[in-house]
Amino acid sequence: MYPLLPWKWLSGLLGLVIAITVYVDDVGQWFGVPVPDTMVIRLLPLILLGVFSGFFGPTGYYAPWRMLWRLIPGLNRWFPDLNGVWVGTTNSNWPTVKKLVETALSTGKVTEQDLHDTPEQRDAMAVQITNSLFTLRIAAGLSSTDGESHSITAKPWRHQHTDRIHLSYVYEQHTSNHAATDEETHLGAADLALTTEDVSRASGTYWTRRSWRTGRNTAGTLELSRLEPRKAKDMSLRDYAAAHKAKITD
Structure with a gap:
């Protein structure tokens, strides 16, 4: 159903992922938590992809995104839950x-x-x-x-x-x-x-x-x-x- 999403949303999401990958080590330094470059390069994209897929990928009644859509029905205007x-x-x-x-x-x-x-x-x-x-x-x-x-x-x-x-x-x-x-x-x-x-x-x-x-x-x-x-x-x-x-x- 991703073709229904506005291209600005998709490009914005991609930009957010890139920004997190680039600046996560700086944010870690602010909070005194060192973030190794190996984790940033190898693991962070996989973690973000896993979280995103785990949220929007399932189709069951208790899928995370479906529960959120039931709480906020207005989201169906952009990406409807038709299950x-x-x-x-x-x-x-x-x-x-x-x-x-x-x-x-x-x-x-x-x-x-x-x-x-x-x-x-x-x-x-x-x-x-x-x-x-x-x-x-x-x-x-x-x-x-x-x-x-x-x-x-x-x-x-x-x-x-x-x-x-x-x-x-x-x-x-x-x-x-x-x-x-x-x-x-x-x-x-x-x-x-x-x-x-x-x-x-x-x-x-x-x-x-x-x-x-x-x-x-x-x-x-x-x-x-x-x-x-x-x-x-x-x-x-x-x-x-x-x-x-x-x-x-x-």
Whole structure:
């Protein structure tokens, strides 16, 4: 998540590390504590790097930086804590794709207006986001299938004009009990934009290359909200998605 930090912060941090390394022996002399040059050159950079990594590197609920962020929520404006389970809905163009395929296999006709008026397919989904200063991983599960997806690359970025934080990622989905016209594994991509006023909400779009050779690849929209800051060990993402589907269909 470090790409979200302003470059002035990063350069300032680097300058601070250099200043500490250069002047630590002088500070030690002021307090009557000799600091050998060997320690300054060899050990101090490693100590500073270890402290920095130990503070910002972990992703667990009790990670030092996450505890500080819970005390000072305003820090999420610059570097948000997105860890936990998110639930929401997908709206897919699959009914439109299906209508096109069925028409191609028959003698019937379909107009562009018919395709435009075809309602999207709505489904519940659950997403687990894992992030720290150095890490961003995204996994997802749907209520309608037993497939789960995992990001193979993910990058956060900040929009130059709206200042909204985006998460853009490529994912791989595995579906074990897939239909004959489906694929066991396919790639997809998504772009999520966090709500400016509340980083616990996000929306965006996705695309897939699922069965693209026969024109069955899909696209759609996503809407998510953060449900809890850590995933329960006895629940899968599909369990979360199924529970959310029951809630929104009641």
